[in-house]
Amino acid sequence: MMTAANLGARVTGWGFIVFTAGSICWSLVGFWSGQTNLVATNVFLTFVNLIGIWRWLGRQRAYEDGAKSASQTSRKPGTPTLFAATGLSAMPVSDIGGERLGRTVEAMVECGSARVSYIIVATGGVGGIDEELRAVPIACFECRADGLILLETKAAFERRPALDGEDWPSRAPRPASGRETGGHAAIPGMETAHAPA
Incomplete structure (x- = not known):
């Protein structure tokens, strides 16, 4: 829900953190139980989720913060309001x-x-x-x-x-x-x- 709802970079990024924690746990379960397919699948998913964290909590969050800063600063008298x-x-x-x-x-x-x-x-x-x-x-x-x-x-x-x-x-x-x-x-x-x- 956190990622599907697209509620902003931070919420989506934290959704990927939750996914990463889950895929790491399943990787450990697969390792301890000897299920190599489970390990391989969740190692791949962990890699994908880490990219999601970087994308939404790193790059996209910086974009949103920059736009928010410009919008707030532009509300000063005599400055065209931006969004x-x-x-x-x-x-x-x-x-x-x-x-x-x-x-x-x-x-x-x-x-x-x-x-x-x-x-x-x-x-x-x-x-x-x-x-x-x-x-x-x-x-x-x-x-x-x-x-x-x-x-x-x-x-x-x-x-x-x-x-x-x-x-x-x-x-x-x-x-x-x-x-x-x-x-x-x-x-x-x-x-x-x-x-x-």
């Missing part, structure tokens, strides 16, 4: 009134401009079961260090069509009107950003 791009896959999303809607699961980036085109927001369900996915243009969000604020009401968000499985749009959907966003108009130019020349 790690990888965080876009699990940021909380609230509507314009502060009500929690769900979380982000992915962001689609335009190759030519390197701009985020739209974000996929997941709502409902447990563990990905029975959840609904909706594509929302990046122009409809206000970015904060602790999450994204959707500049729409919950009702306007729920009127957006739910995505059908893996059939995601090739371009950003149109932003909602100012009436639906509670008076917040979409960022100028967003509706025409993808129009053909």
